[in-house]
Amino acid sequence: MPLPKDLIRISPTTWELPVTFKKGMLVPARIIASEKLINAMEDAVFEQAANVACLSGITGYSYCMPDGHWGYGFPIGGLAAMDPERGVISPGGIGFDINCGMRLVLTNLTEEEVRPRLHDLVNRLFSRIPTGVGCHGTLKVKESEFRHIAEQGSRWCLKKGYAVAEDLELTEEGGCFTGGDSAKVSNKAIERGLEQLGTLGSGNHYCEIQVARPENVLDQKIARSFGITIPNQVVIMFHCGSRGFGHQIATDYLQRFLKVMGPKYGLSVTDRELACAPFRSPEGQDYYAAMKCAVNMAFANRQMILHRIREVFSDIFHRDPFDLGLRMLYDVAHNTAKLERHLIDGAPRELLVHRKGATRSLGPGSPELPACYRESGQPVIIGGSMETGSYLLSGMTGSNATFATTAHGSGRTMSRHQAKKLFRGDRLQQQLEQRGIYIMTDSLGGLAEEAGGAYKDIDEVAAVTELAGLSKRIVKLLPMGNIKG
DNA sequence: ATGTGC
Numbered sequence: 001m002p003l004p005k006d007l008i009r010i011s012p013t014t015w016e017l018p019v020t021f022k023k024g025m026l027v028p029a030r031i032i033a034s035e036k037l038i039n040a041m042e043d044a045v046f047e048q049a050a051n052v053a054c055l056s057g058i059t060g061y062s063y064c065m066p067d068g069h070w071g072y073g074f075p076i077g078g079l080a081a082m083d084p085e086r087g088v089i090s091p092g093g094i095g096f097d098i099n100c101g102m103r104l105v106l107t108n109l110t111e112e113e114v115r116p117r118l119h120d121l122v123n124r125l126f127s128r129i130p131t132g133v134g135c136h137g138t139l140k141v142k143e144s145e146f147r148h149i150a151e152q153g154s155r156w157c158l159k160k161g162y163a164v165a166e167d168l169e170l171t172e173e174g175g176c177f178t179g180g181d182s183a184k185v186s187n188k189a190i191e192r193g194l195e196q197l198g199t200l201g202s203g204n205h206y207c208e209i210q211v212a213r214p215e216n217v218l219d220q221k222i223a224r225s226f227g228i229t230i231p232n233q234v235v236i237m238f239h240c241g242s243r244g245f246g247h248q249i250a251t252d253y254l255q256r257f258l259k260v261m262g263p264k265y266g267l268s269v270t271d272r273e274l275a276c277a278p279f280r281s282p283e284g285q286d287y288y289a290a291m292k293c294a295v296n297m298a299f300a301n302r303q304m305i306l307h308r309i310r311e312v313f314s315d316i317f318h319r320d321p322f323d324l325g326l327r328m329l330y331d332v333a334h335n336t337a338k339l340e341r342h343l344i345d346g347a348p349r350e351l352l353v354h355r356k357g358a359t360r361s362l363g364p365g366s367p368e369l370p371a372c373y374r375e376s377g378q379p380v381i382i383g384g385s386m387e388t389g390s391y392l393l394s395g396m397t398g399s400n401a402t403f404a405t406t407a408h409g410s411g412r413t414m415s416r417h418q419a420k421k422l423f424r425g426d427r428l429q430q431q432l433e434q435r436g437i438y439i440m441t442d443s444l445g446g447l448a449e450e451a452g453g454a455y456k457d458i459d460e461v462a463a464v465t466e467l468a469g470l471s472k473r474i475v476k477l478l479p480m481g482n483i484k485g
Numbered sequence: 486a487t488g489t490g491c
Contacts, residue, residue: 096486243486243487246487250486
């Protein structure tokens, strides 16, 4: 597929569509990619990044990260910073799975210690962490309790004994976006959420046991400061979000925005999927307060899953989970919008940063970071496929250009439908087992959709983020065992 | 992504 002829190469890793690319663009669109990745990008990414550049109040550039691909309205990998006074908030810039995110957990166990118990561990994780569409959690809460969870996030877990203080310190925003208001959430969304705490979900959501081999440690010093200190150290990475709760909130507000956008606010968009409302309007503020509830539910969901992981490892090894070194490394959101301060032309400005399939990546010295990571920069977790592995990186100061943002995953190269035609889940499971990767799933079709071959080259994506000055590769993590929906 | 949709 030929690249758009207006596309300009700004640097080895930055490509730009000027405002002349499409009528209505207020700022240029920039795509962070190598030559290989830009050539593999779907046309839809260019169109969608340009559509986002037309949204009121967009500041600087509309961005797409190197793992970018086609999404609902915004590309997945999309980033837009809005002026909060003049700009809009758009659910399509956050995604249906609000606060879908990654959490990385340390252990002090080695591959040699874990391998003999791998099947037991994976089987037990699979039975303790519900997976799949429509799965229900082992914890059901009352509506009033759920409203607290939606407003407090991980803080609720700490109060109930499902977290230790350090878990919250090592979660983006302390595991709670303040200002969540459950009165702005529909009863339907709350009903869907009641039984979803501690559940993984489906699609590309998974929980993986991984190993950090010495040859894959790329920066010894920062790796040590992140707690990767022993050869062949085992870690646990998982990926999930706000389940049906967040999905319902996104659906509710997309409908509401579509009704008022034109008639009440005179906003027109190139694509209905970019439904939006002025951030300072009642509708915009209601969505922001409801979205924060979904963000908080997702933080609490990941915290409950961490609690289950601690129980499982403790059961299998007959030791206290903290003796096993089951400590947080970090938790990053990758589907949110939030008010953040960024330097624009040398002056600090508050901006509403939409990240959709994009990770915050604060560089060294950022005051928002916990003290233990202030020197290194923020841990960034880029999840790859179960075949090819994942990366732990650290934020770099070059990310000032992208509102402190980097990639979030490897990014699909083909649709789920195509992947299902090309790969077979049962065969994949067998092949991976032969390579020492044990997978439990209740959907072999879903497994085929997540085949490594359906994704971009994770090594290339991680390398490009480093070359672009967004995030530095610290450790490549290889899969040993995986549960998925 | 999603009690998977026109």
